[in-house]
Amino acid sequence: MTGEITLRGQVLPIGGLKEKLLAAHRGNIRVVIIPKENERDLKEIPDNIKADLVIKPVKWIDEVLQIALQYMPTPVVESKGEPDKSGKGGKGREKAKKPISAH
Secondary structure: OOOOEOOOOEEOOOOOHHHHHHHHHHOOOOEEEEEHHHHHHHHHOOHHHHHHOEEEEEOEHHHHHHHHOOOOOOOOOOOOOOEOOOOOOOEOOOOOOOOOOOO
């Protein structure tokens, strides 16, 4: 994945679309999401490569998530526990969370 989004969720154009699509094709990636503003760059892509790819132009991050995720995540509801009196913020918890380990 490469590219940028604005704080409002707009997907911005990328550079090197031809190289990225050729690499996706070589890597047997079949569905490729591209910024809508890069559609004009598709004329540089050989027809045989475009025929093997499903190219999905998007303008907003919501569109990216619908395509890229198998299912949309559901929000986690905060418990109505006692306020945390430790001064560290957050709600009180009966069990400490397991530490996160880096890989």
